[in-house]
Amino acid sequence: MGTEKLRGIVIGERIKGESNKQLVVLAKGLGRVLLSARGAKNAKSKLLAATQLFCYADFVVYTGKGFTSVTQAELLHSFYGPRTDMEKLAEAVYLAELVERTCPEGMEQNAVLELLYYAFLVMEKGTLPPKLISRIFELKLLQLSGLFAPEACAVCERAEGPLYFDGRPGAFFCPDHRTKESRLVSEAVRQAFAFVLEREGRQVFGFQLSPEALEQLGVILREYMDVHMGLRLKSRDFFA
Numbered sequence: 001m002g003t004e005k006l007r008g009i010v011i012g013e014r015i016k017g018e019s020n021k022q023l024v025v026l027a028k029g030l031g032r033v034l035l036s037a038r039g040a041k042n043a044k045s046k047l048l049a050a051t052q053l054f055c056y057a058d059f060v061v062y063t064g065k066g067f068t069s070v071t072q073a074e075l076l077h078s079f080y081g082p083r084t085d086m087e088k089l090a091e092a093v094y095l096a097e098l099v100e101r102t103c104p105e106g107m108e109q110n111a112v113l114e115l116l117y118y119a120f121l122v123m124e125k126g127t128l129p130p131k132l133i134s135r136i137f138e139l140k141l142l143q144l145s146g147l148f149a150p151e152a153c154a155v156c157e158r159a160e161g162p163l164y165f166d167g168r169p170g171a172f173f174c175p176d177h178r179t180k181e182s183r184l185v186s187e188a189v190r191q192a193f194a195f196v197l198e199r200e201g202r203q204v205f206g207f208q209l210s211p212e213a214l215e216q217l218g219v220i221l222r223e224y225m226d227v228h229m230g231l232r233l234k235s236r237d238f239f240a
């Protein structure tokens, strides 16, 4: 119990009653935390500006018996940009939901927080297609979660030469071990994998992809997440 400061991004908000909000915040050093923000829906509330979805902010919180409530909030970055464009908004909502669903409560997730911050920043700047930002985010999140090893044949671990992907086991195969249903992974998609897996922080968002390669990357990652994360969110492919 007591007062403390925390810094993080609002990844979820639920309205509670007339004017209260419950916030889901991915916080530095703390991971996913639930905060109640009393009166935050009021137009005159001093908490209004910093308690919106996607806001990156410093919060002063008070923890009592079974609750943590926001007493002060200072906005650092609103990430208002993604709200003004339907496609960006859909992808930002998806990323926030993906983080909320995959990050366990109260477990430090600083690398994910940093990744989300840069994903929103790049989305706001508009230098990459929103869908590509989401695919890069998914791949890095899988890697950070220990669920994506560099792609190699699931049977013999060979990584050179052509690779095929089969969505049902969610695995890659060499030409000798490929399954009937597996499809060849394009060179552009393999380069995208390598680019993201070998880089950290903002650098992962440093390349473009053709629409065809982006399409294949999207299908592979969806099937991969289905199998290895057991997760398929409706907010993904909102505009597919």
Ligand SMILES: [Zn+2]
Pocket: 153, 154, 155, 156, 157, 158, 173, 174, 175, 176, 177
């Ligand atoms: Zn093989």
